[in-house]
Amino acid sequence: MRIVAWDELAARGRVEVGLLDWSDGDPPTWAERLAALRSDLRYRTYRPLFAVDRGRVVGRVGALDLKFRSDDGDATVLGICDVVTAPTELGRGIAHRLLDEVHRRNHPRVRGYFLWTRRSWGAHRLYERMGYRDVYSPEVLVRRLPARRAPGRPAPLRLRAARRADHALLEQLLARSTLGRVGILPRPAGSFETRFRLGSRRPHDYQILERRGKPIGYLWARRDERQVMCEEIVVAERSDQPRCLEELERWAAGRLLAVGTTSFVRDQADRFRARGYLRLPGSHRVLMFRGLRPDDPGELRRVRRIFRDPRLSAHEGDRF
Numbered sequence: 001m002r003i004v005a006w007d008e009l010a011a012r013g014r015v016e017v018g019l020l021d022w023s024d025g026d027p028p029t030w031a032e033r034l035a036a037l038r039s040d041l042r043y044r045t046y047r048p049l050f051a052v053d054r055g056r057v058v059g060r061v062g063a064l065d066l067k068f069r070s071d072d073g074d075a076t077v078l079g080i081c082d083v084v085t086a087p088t089e090l091g092r093g094i095a096h097r098l099l100d101e102v103h104r105r106n107h108p109r110v111r112g113y114f115l116w117t118r119r120s121w122g123a124h125r126l127y128e129r130m131g132y133r134d135v136y137s138p139e140v141l142v143r144r145l146p147a148r149r150a151p152g153r154p155a156p157l158r159l160r161a162a163r164r165a166d167h168a169l170l171e172q173l174l175a176r177s178t179l180g181r182v183g184i185l186p187r188p189a190g191s192f193e194t195r196f197r198l199g200s201r202r203p204h205d206y207q208i209l210e211r212r213g214k215p216i217g218y219l220w221a222r223r224d225e226r227q228v229m230c231e232e233i234v235v236a237e238r239s240d241q242p243r244c245l246e247e248l249e250r251w252a253a254g255r256l257l258a259v260g261t262t263s264f265v266r267d268q269a270d271r272f273r274a275r276g277y278l279r280l281p282g283s284h285r286v287l288m289f290r291g292l293r294p295d296d297p298g299e300l301r302r303v304r305r306i307f308r309d310p311r312l313s314a315h316e317g318d319r320f
């Protein structure tokens with residue numbers, strides 16, 4: 001078995017990668033689109049590797065550089081993603097071999113490796129055996145909101161659906177909200193624009209929060225007649241957070257409001273509790289970490305501490 005990069009794959013191999021993507025529920029051109037985006041700021045460092053056995057592509061893994069901010073400053077870490085083995089080749093050690101190769105090629109350039117998975121997946125066991133440990137699982141909240149109250153004094157805040165051209169504004173608001181914060185920060189430049197272009201996010205699923213026409217934050221939230229699911233609440237100034245929650249509730253009135261995978265829920269934990277939200281302290285999604293020396297418990301402790309820190313900034317859009 002050989003491990004090769006995208007550029008080393010022949011035309012047929014690239015189509016076989018599409019078959020792998022498709023077997024895992026992704027569009028068959030996913031890898032191709034990402035490879036084409038390597039000139040893009042966000043995906044400039046995206047380096048997928050492929051396992052080729054007897055001329056066939058049988059597995060893949062993706063990896064990209066991310067920044068990790070702690071009191072020690074900004075370190076480069078690797079975000080591992082897109083781990084897939086052909087369903088006919090499971091249990092042969094292909095995913096293990098691909099991950100070993102990612103570690104080998106990046107050691108000791110990066111401070112450690114992060115990946116997202118679910119505790120209930122077989123992959124979780126594989127990662128644990130390779131030295132990865134759980135460091136963070138985003139909490140989730142729900143509340144059924146009463147129907148809208150009669151409007152009183154006109155609120156100085158308003159939400160408006162974002163447009164594609166708002167990508168730079170969204171990026172600025174996020175950057176302002178992360179000042180003095182820790183976590184997997186800053187998000188790679190150009191990430192909103194890239195996601196709009198890739199189609200993995202739609203501009204109108206973002207609501208920009210304005211005070212008298214001046215943007216002060218945004219929500220990533222989808223609303224229908226019954227529910228609102230909000231997975232990213234970003235407010236540039238922390239003092240505006242309570243007003244943002246009020247505005248979100250006004251927007252979600254009469255529906256089930258689900259909020260999660262955003263560190264806003266920790267920042268405003270007391271307020272959510274007082275307003276009767278039901279809460280689970282984690283979800284099935286879990287972020288795992290492996291240090292350069294997986295047998296060094298000190299590094300794992302330091303990383304876990306960052307994810308418990310009240311200054312943590314972590315949102316759905318930080319997932320890689």
Ligand SMILES: CC(C)(COP(=O)(O)OP(=O)(O)OC[C@H]1O[C@@H](n2cnc3c(N)ncnc32)[C@H](O)[C@@H]1OP(=O)(O)O)[C@@H](O)C(=O)NCCC(=O)NCCS
Nearest residue numbers: 083084085090091092093094095096116117122123125126
């Ligand atoms: C997860 C996945 C990549 C593993 O690929 P693989 O090449 O079969 O894995 P390896 O052979 O290198 O490793 C096998 C080990 O992983 C674990 N494992 C893998 N799949 C498992 C499953 N379905 N159930 C339980 N354990 C599993 C086992 O611990 C196994 O160890 P063992 O050899 O002692 O039995 C593959 O199942 C897959 O492509 N799944 C669909 C996509 C996916 O879920 N990717 C992970 C996203 S985070």
